[in-house]
Amino acid sequence: MGNPYRRRSRRAGVHLAPHHGGDSLARGGAALSLEAPYHTLDPDCVLEAVTACGLWPDGRLLALNSYENRVWQVGIEDAAPVIAKFYRPHRWSDAAILEEHAFAQELAADDIPMVAPLVFGGRTLLHHAGFRYALTPRRGGRAPSLESAEQLEWLGRLIARIHAVGTRQPFQHRGRIDRATLIEQPMHAVLASSLLPASLHAAYRAAAERVDQAVATRLEAVGPVRSLRLHGDCHPGNVLWTDHGPHFVDLDDARMGPAVQDLWMLANDDHGMQALLEGYQQMREFDFAELALVPALRAMRQLHYVGWIAARWHDPAFPIAFPFAAEPRWWEQHITDLHELDEAL
Structure with missing residues (x-):
C-alpha cells in the first residue's frame, strides 16, 4: 500500500463529469x-x-x-x-x-x-x-529536509509558537482527534463501499476492530492529555521552505488534539523527533507522556486515509488519482498493515 502520510505528486486538476443527482x-x-x-x-x-x-x-x-x-x-x-x-x-x-x-x-x-x-x-x-x-x-517553497537537525529544530520552535496561540481558546465548530472521527467513521465508509471485495469484508472488519480496541487501550493507558487547537495535518507537504525559512499552509484539518499530533509526521525516526523537541522546548514545555500516543495516532491516520478514499470514490478525481484502491491485492495488503499496526500497539 502507498504511504498514507505523504501527498501523492500527481496533479489533480478539475475533472468534468455529468450530474448524477443525489443531495x-x-x-x-x-x-x-x-x-x-x-x-x-x-x-x-x-x-x-x-x-x-x-x-x-x-x-x-x-x-x-x-x-x-x-x-x-x-x-x-x-x-x-x-x-x-x-x-x-x-x-x-x-x-x-x-x-x-x-x-x-x-x-x-x-x-x-x-x-x-x-x-x-x-x-x-x-x-x-x-x-x-x-x-x-501564493507562497512558494520546497519541502523541508527531514534529515537536517537544524531545520527540524526550527520547525519545532514554530510549532511550539503555533501551539502557544492554540491554547488561548478552543475550537467550537471543528473536529477533534478521536476514535469516532478517525476510526469508526472511516471503517463504516469502507464497509459500505463497493471498493472492498466482499470476500474481505469479515477480515477487514476484524482487523479494523482489533486496531480500534488497541488504540482505545493505548489512549486509556496514557491517560488525559491537554487538547489544543492544532494545525492537524502537519506533514512535509504543508511546510514550504525558502531561503528565509519555513512557512505553513493548509489548515484544512485544523482541529483539537494533543500537541504531538503536529510533530510526529515530521519525524522520520527517534533522532528526528529529538531534534523537533529540542526546538519545541525552547519555546514551550512538552508533555513527554504524549510520545506514547504516536503509534495510536499513526494507526488512526492510516485507517482514516483508507476510509477517506472509500468515502470519496464517487468524485471523478479519486479513481484517477488512486487507481490502486480498486485492486483486491491493495485491500489484502491494507488488512496485513492493520495487523502490523495492532501488533505495534
Missing part, C-alpha cells in the same frame, strides 16, 4: 452534487470567482495538487498570482471554515509564518455559483 445545492440552474461535487467548477467559473473579488485575472490557471478541495493558482494582471481554494460542498459548515480562517489570521498576527486568507469587503469566506471559496497569497 445537491441548487444554484441558478445548476447543482452541486455529492456524487460529482465539482462538475460545474470549470476554468471560467474559477476566473469569474476571482474577478468577483475585484481582481483582474490574466488568464493563467494552474490546477494544484488537491483532492478534498479544488485549488487553483490564478495569475493576476500587474500583481502576484493568488491561490483560489474551493471548499468541498457539504463537508464543513460556514462556522467551521471561518474558525479555520480566524486561526490562520491569529497566527499570522503573531508573526508566525502561516499563509492566511485574503479579506475582501470584510470577508474571508466568499461565495460564487454555489461554491464557497477563499483566496490566499
Whole structure:
C-alpha cells in the first residue's frame, strides 16, 4: 500500500463529469452534487470567482495538487498570482471554515509564518455559483529536509509558537482527534463501499476492530492529555521552505488534539523527533507522556486515509488519482498493515 502520510505528486486538476443527482445545492440552474461535487467548477467559473473579488485575472490557471478541495493558482494582471481554494460542498459548515480562517489570521498576527486568507469587503469566506471559496497569497517553497537537525529544530520552535496561540481558546465548530472521527467513521465508509471485495469484508472488519480496541487501550493507558487547537495535518507537504525559512499552509484539518499530533509526521525516526523537541522546548514545555500516543495516532491516520478514499470514490478525481484502491491485492495488503499496526500497539 502507498504511504498514507505523504501527498501523492500527481496533479489533480478539475475533472468534468455529468450530474448524477443525489443531495445537491441548487444554484441558478445548476447543482452541486455529492456524487460529482465539482462538475460545474470549470476554468471560467474559477476566473469569474476571482474577478468577483475585484481582481483582474490574466488568464493563467494552474490546477494544484488537491483532492478534498479544488485549488487553483490564478495569475493576476500587474500583481502576484493568488491561490483560489474551493471548499468541498457539504463537508464543513460556514462556522467551521471561518474558525479555520480566524486561526490562520491569529497566527499570522503573531508573526508566525502561516499563509492566511485574503479579506475582501470584510470577508474571508466568499461565495460564487454555489461554491464557497477563499483566496490566499501564493507562497512558494520546497519541502523541508527531514534529515537536517537544524531545520527540524526550527520547525519545532514554530510549532511550539503555533501551539502557544492554540491554547488561548478552543475550537467550537471543528473536529477533534478521536476514535469516532478517525476510526469508526472511516471503517463504516469502507464497509459500505463497493471498493472492498466482499470476500474481505469479515477480515477487514476484524482487523479494523482489533486496531480500534488497541488504540482505545493505548489512549486509556496514557491517560488525559491537554487538547489544543492544532494545525492537524502537519506533514512535509504543508511546510514550504525558502531561503528565509519555513512557512505553513493548509489548515484544512485544523482541529483539537494533543500537541504531538503536529510533530510526529515530521519525524522520520527517534533522532528526528529529538531534534523537533529540542526546538519545541525552547519555546514551550512538552508533555513527554504524549510520545506514547504516536503509534495510536499513526494507526488512526492510516485507517482514516483508507476510509477517506472509500468515502470519496464517487468524485471523478479519486479513481484517477488512486487507481490502486480498486485492486483486491491493495485491500489484502491494507488488512496485513492493520495487523502490523495492532501488533505495534
